[in-house]
Amino acid sequence: MLEYRIDQQFEVRYDYPVCFTRDAFAPGNPVLADLLRPPSGGRARLLVAVDDGVANALPGLCDAIEAYAETHAETVELACPPWAVRGGEAAKNAGADVDAFYRRVVRFGVCRHSYVAVIGGGAVLDAIGYAAATAHRGIRLVRMPSTVLGQNDAGVGVKNAVNWMGRKNFLGTFVPPFAVVNDFALLASGPAADRRAGIAEAVKVALIRDAAFFARLLRERHALADLQPHALEPMIVRCAELHLAQIRCGGDPFERGSARPLDFGHWSAHSLEELSGHRLRHGEAVAIGIALDTLYSRRVGLLGAADAQQVLALLADLGFVLSDPALARLDIAGALAAFREHLGGALCITLLAGIGRGVEVDTIDTQAMADCVRMLADWHPRRAGVAPVPAGALS
Ligand SMILES: NC(=O)c1ccc[n+]([C@@H]2O[C@H](COP(=O)([O-])OP(=O)(O)OC[C@H]3O[C@@H](n4cnc5c(N)ncnc54)[C@H](O)[C@@H]3O)[C@@H](O)[C@H]2O)c1
Ligand SMILES: [Zn+2]
Missing domain, CATH: 3.40.50.1970 (Rossmann fold)
Structure with a gap:
């Protein structure tokens, strides 16, 4: 008593x-x-x-x-x-x-x-x-x-x-x-590849929170791909600002709940980094993870075809290689389980309901995701600037 x-x-x-x-x-x-x-x-x-x-x-x-x-x-x-x-x-x-x-x-x-x-x-x-x-x-x-x-x-x-x-x-x-x-x-x-890898986190946070920032990344993509300081520096400031705003206003600065919007694209990225024996840098794996969850957001009807197309085109133009061989070995169920453990509670995955609009879901259709993994693994950009998306995938 x-x-x-x-x-x-x-x-x-x-x-x-x-x-x-x-x-x-x-x-x-x-x-x-x-x-x-x-x-x-x-x-x-x-x-x-x-x-x-x-x-x-x-x-x-x-x-x-x-x-x-x-x-x-x-x-x-x-x-x-x-x-x-x-x-x-x-x-x-x-x-x-x-x-x-x-x-x-x-x-x-x-x-x-x-x-x-x-x-x-x-x-x-x-x-x-x-x-x-x-x-x-x-x-x-x-x-x-x-x-x-x-x-x-x-x-x-x-x-x-x-x-x-x-x-x-x-x-x-x-x-x-x-x-x-x-x-x-x-x-x-620092190595050029490391500088480029950091840009993936800006694409991530723009996609979940700030459509205007995404538009800016799109406009500046060639200067960013060239790692020109006049484009990199404002990108860093805005990206830091958005991360800080999420921590300050997201209601869970010390991550007690399961929602982790700043981990958009990360459930597969963590696994791809390991599968590649850390050949893939964190940001390079995040770029692939963003592409995958963008394809999946389209596949389950959350995201429009043109928006999905733009995301993949931007990542490719920034110089990210999205069809990495590690994708072929991605164990979707295992990676989702590991991510759930990392969240420390229920599964909570951020997807896109539009550019700048992240949404949380608690289930993933692993068959549909497997289709998206295959699509991405087979995908090669034909040329920069042209939306390099597999035929029919985004219609
Ligand atoms: N605490 C967090 O919220 C948080 C968030 C994201 C990532 N991380 C962690 O960050 C780490 C990755 O960090 P990173 O991408 O900055 O890479 P890194 O710290 O692994 O550095 C990469 C390499 O670059 C070298 N280096 C760093 N700055 C340099 C410079 N200016 N000139 C020359 N060489 C330089 C380092 O010595 C290292 O060899 C991971 O361990 C990840 O878990 C933490
Ligand atoms: Zn990250």
Whole structure:
């Protein structure tokens, strides 16, 4: 029998700025120093972790960070010289990197009132983000993403994670960052294929939330395919804005329910990445997943033929190869089951009821989906700009 019950309730408000700049560590750039300036005076103690892919591509970066701290010595004090962390998925696979972070925190006196800045791709942001969120029960984190995907998606949200026993993102927390600084000048040194892959997340969020953004992507597709900064940079800003709006206004920032609209196109993408032995980058697999769920949305009568045609044409014109051999090995039922487990509840898949209009469904007709997989696997764009859709598929 219940003897006593107290209903505890409180709310916590989160605020964090997402800043866009160029050459964040140029001595005269005030963005980072302004963010770090403690409101009550004194100096911010800062531990900087740098993705070694970035450090190798930009050999002057670590010196520039130290020079920046000297220039802004009234505001910032480096706890130790910038620390290079191995880049890519390896950062998330090995507990050793997280452990090395904890040891640095202890050794260099980084306390709960200090700051951690992490410069890198989504993987390093995730790993150091997880380590910072758990050391001292949370050290303030400034994310400085160095990839397109990091700047327009992974780096602006509230999640971090590392992999454990081969399970992707098994250990992780929901912790909003203290701030995000997107430095456009970091992007150019990354591989072209990585920059292109990040564009898929913009197509994704445009399709579920913003028809005008989709129209803009369509207009700018050739400049985007050429990775021209004048097209990439506004794309990153709008994509980040839409991800932030979904987290802020979607009613479920910490993903307690099952709907995950930002995972449009991802149920098959996760599986295709694995089936390809990670030959397919995340964004490349997402582009295929978007194409597949677009074909399926058309097939079940949710989406008009012309709209479906435009989506596939855009992805092809952006340079994505949609008919990957991994499609032939896609186990639809298995991938949907794995995705349901990833959602942690009932199956909830986002489809399209129009450009800019994502809708959630709780069942997938696996036969119809198998037809769409076959269509996509056999499909080859005849030439850029011409809607490259299998005859009869979209009528
Ligand atoms: N937390 C989230 O909400 C979230 C969302 C989406 C993706 N992610 C995670 O992001 C990761 C993928 O991130 P990614 O696509 O940014 O790739 P990545 O972090 O795997 O980096 C790819 C490679 O590029 C190198 N690199 C990064 N920036 C560079 C630069 N400017 N110059 C030269 N080399 C550079 C890295 O060292 C690495 O070798 C995955 O682990 C994924 O799970 C997290
Ligand atoms: Zn994604």
